[in-house]
Amino acid sequence: MARALYIHWPFCAKKCPYCDFNSHVRDRVDVEAWQAALLVDMRAEAAVAGGESLTSIFFGGGTPSLMPPALVAMLLQEAQILWGFSPDIEITLEANPSSVEAANFADLALAGINRVSLGVQSLEDETLQWLGRLHGAEEALKALETAQKHFERVSFDLIYALPDQSPEQWEAQLNRALGFGTSHLSLYQLTIEPGTRFETDVRLGRFTPLDDDRAADLYALTRQITGAAGLPAYETSNHARPGEESRHNLTYWRYQDYAGIGPGAHGRRGGFATVRHKKPENFLKAVSERGHGIAEQTTLSQDELISEALLMGLRLAEGIDLAALEWRFERPRSTMLNAKALATYTDLGFVWQRGSRIGVEPQGMGVLNTLIEALVADDLVRA
Incomplete structure (x- = not known):
């Protein structure tokens, strides 16, 4: 059953033009109503996804650093009652690096947060303005310094492969970022997501995204x-000192069960896929009327389970243990993978095979989606 818990806080001070996450701007948030609803939703989830102590909890959003620390403490207290915590539980909260939110870091640490992920996104003021961020570079660095004082583990995000960004510009910024000494970095190429303001801007010719070849060069430079610097890529966009990887995200990529509560949260547990209502008002209504926020719960076929396990695991530097998948799903690997494609891409140097494990070589990560589509057996793709 679930050993990881995801809690979604859907509210932001502003919607960023590149963001396609489930985030909403509201003039007022009734914290008492949200506390009550999230507790009810958590109890409903624990009733069907309990049984093991939690190894990780992740507060995502939206902007969960806008949550009152007392609410965070209450949710953690309830989670511990319902599931229990493993002795070395990782409890992460995503935060924007504004001075207002950084002022809450001490109280968030007291509430139980032991790892924070800061949405810095850039160390340059001009880029931050273009990305629609509300903080400046100096403010972000002060928040990072504050976070390092209060939390055991700190990560921060940067976005690269921006329009016309040169290798020299990115190298300088990345080396500066590494100089702050955090044990984890999430480094994302700018992608133009459907339904975002940036998609509209590109369609109207307001800017042109960096071309694929130049983005691939920046990706190779990043790795x-x-x-x-001692923070190798352990996943497509995530880099960490050995032992400092995000345990929560490894739960996803290793395709282990996790529970998700709050608006728009996804979960995978016991062969079911769950999705909560995305719109905050609809979520509150569902919890009030039905005692949980689930909008859709689907039984996943074995083919779908195997396909998802492959899709997630091939993102990892450690790859996938095919023998473990055979045991878990009681299926021979010959029915999971396209053997001809596996042999071809191994010969080309895009895929590695070591014993029962397979994975994607660094040069293959730049065309990961194409590789996955080719490697996963046709029957699973159709599933």
């Missing part, structure tokens, strides 16, 4: 620099 080279972070690896040399």
Whole structure:
């Protein structure tokens, strides 16, 4: 059953033009109503996804650093009662690096948060303005310094492969970021997501995204620099010192069960896929009327389970243990993978095979989606 819990706080001070996450701007948030609803939703989820102590909890959003620390403490207290905590539980909260939110870091640490992920996104004021961020570079660095004082583990995000960004510009910024000494970095290429303001801007010709070849060069440069600095890529966009990987995200990528509560939260547990109502008002209504926020619960077929396990696991540097998948799903690997494609891409140097494990080589990560589509057996793709 679920050993990880995701809690979604859907509110933001502003919607960023590149963001397609389930985030909403509201003039007022009734914290008492949300506390009550999230507790009810958590209890409903624990009733069907309990049984093991939690190894990780992740507060995502939206902007969960806008949550009152007392609410965070209450939710953690309830989670511990319902599931119990493993002795070394990782409890992460995503935060924006504004001075207002950084002022809450001490209280959030007292509430039980032991890892924070800061949405810095850039170390340059001009880029931050273009990305629609409300903080400046100096403010972000002060928040990072505050976070390092209060939390055991700190990560922060940067966005690269921006329009016309040169390798020299990115290398300088990345080396500066590495100099702050955090044990984890999430480094994302700018992608133009459907339904975002940036999609509209590109369609109207307001800017042109960096072309694929130049983005691939920046990706290779990123892996080279972070690896040399002792923070190798353990997943497509995530880099960490050995042992400092995000345990919560590893739960997803290793395709282990997790529970998700709050608006728009996804879950995978016991062969079911769950999705909560996305719109905050609809979520509150569902919890009030039905005692949970689930909008859709689907039984996943074995083919769907295997396909998802492959799709997630091939993102990891550690790859996938095919023998473990055979045991878990009681299916031979020959029915999971396209053997011809596996042999071809191994010969080309895009895929590695070591014993029962397979994975994607660094040069293959730049075309990961194409590789996955080719490697996963046709029957699973159709599932």
